Amino acid sequence: MLGFQPYETFQLLIETGGVDRTNTLLIAACDAYARRGRPTPPEMEQFEALAGRLFPIAGSQAKAKGAAILGRAEMLSSALEQLVIDNIGEDLISFLASAKELSEPTMLEIIARYDVPAAATIAARPDLSNVVLAKLFQMNSRKVYRALASNIAIVPRGAYLSALARSAQMDHMVAEALAQRSDFDAALLAPAFFDLSDDHRIKVIRSFMQRATPPAPIRKTIEQLSVANQELTKALMKLFSENRRPEVTRLLSQITGLDEVRCGQIAHDVTGASLFVILRAFGCTAYDGLKVLIHATSHDNDRSRALADFATMFGNVTPESMAYLMSAWRGEVNLLELNKPEYKPFTETSRRTPSQLAPAHNPVVDQAIEALARIGARRAG
Structure with a gap:
């Protein structure tokens, strides 16, 4: 499997080698999997079983190191993603930002934890589903809204548009991020006018050019x-x-x-x-x-x-x-x-x-x- 010893050999080593050998095996197995590229379904299934045995009995430092290495793999199943986020510790933010793919259940679990820095990192990703977006917009966090405002993969319309426009009135960094976007109607930033940079104030005024408006009180x-x-x-x-x-x-x-x-x-x-x-x-x-x-x-x-x-x-x-x-x-x-x-x-x-x-x-x-x-x-x- 994966270019190294058969799965049965690993099982034997786990059972007879103690924690130190388990730590070594965990890091070696995660490194081999990360180097493998895109594994076949049988290979992924075998590695899931192996990792599921190694992580619980390894030491805390080995768990974090193994999870960090595993997080660099080209493809992870939901079960492997779960092992990574449960064990990676301080490198969680880096993993969430750099992972080529993240499953919807993993994103939703992170958001459910109300881990604001982690949720803000997810909010900056280009591969967000509508379910994940809805959960992110429900978070009462400036960091999350700043990431959403800067994420050009999110189309500002409907409820999302309303939420971003309201957030811009309360947070000048959200307003500035939205002002930089070509797909956001700068007129909606009028309440944040005095919080904007010089160029973006002009952009707000320009958004009213050749435009009818409702009666003004x-x-x-x-x-x-x-x-x-x-x-x-x-x-x-x-x-x-x-x-x-x-x-x-x-x-x-x-x-x-x-x-x-x-x-x-x-x-x-x-x-x-x-x-x-x-x-x-x-x-x-x-x-x-x-x-x-x-x-x-x-x-x-x-x-x-x-x-x-x-x-x-x-x-x-x-x-x-x-x-x-x-x-x-x-x-x-x-x-x-x-x-x-x-x-x-x-x-x-x-x-x-x-x-x-x-x-x-x-x-x-x-x-x-x-x-x-x-x-x-x-x-x-």
Whole structure:
């Protein structure tokens, strides 16, 4: 069997050799099986019987070493997997991550133990069944949800989509992992907007381009305020140019209905992403909005390009959708409504479509931004 002594010889050695010889036999047998490649059914059956005799009577160190060696085998039956996870000790995580195949019963047993690090390792595997996924999503663990959010083999839809979106609101690492995925609707990350990196905040805004949204509760607040766009932009330009951000915070709090902590985040967001949401929600055009963003943002490396991207978004994002995003910040909307057909983006982004749209390369837009920058450098308004 397996290129070494017959099974009967091993039986005799087990019965007459004592623990030390059993330890040696266990490690040698596991090593031979691991080197065998894919065993035939009779070979696997014989090895199961042999391993079932050796593991219970071997020493603890030999059990762990034998299980670690056995875990590297190309193919394990459910019984052999069980021997591995029962005896491998500290190397369990490594085994769960590297095993070419894991049976569903083995995964379910690990999850049932509520061993969070082990369950999170399973959650990162590409070969999860629906039964295993359902059990993982039932675990109240950030580590498990972070692994699920990063696992591109899991299609985010239905109940899984809802669970991931809710988790993103409570864990910024889940939100960041989902933002990196091309198959996840970034609009669902709106409540986690301020926890995201700069690029991913822009990605959330872009997800509302060419897209209808449900009525936003905050829209009524905006409509009731008699704030003229020109007066608003002039006031913001002056405050930002003089770096009076605490006063910007108070002004935003007065006109938006958002709490002062959130308005403080917006006032101090030097990327301009959150301020863009406010400006567009109030109906500001690209020309007026860019005048404010020039003073509010810090784009030392590629300022022209960043402002050109905002110019593109002013033209493709409606005030209604940005009001909806503001309402999401306040927890006033059910974002999963965006999955309804009527609220899907009008045009799905093609993989061949550059992530940065044409206006960023339009010399007319570039010249306009440069002119605004020169004006802003001299005075605010």
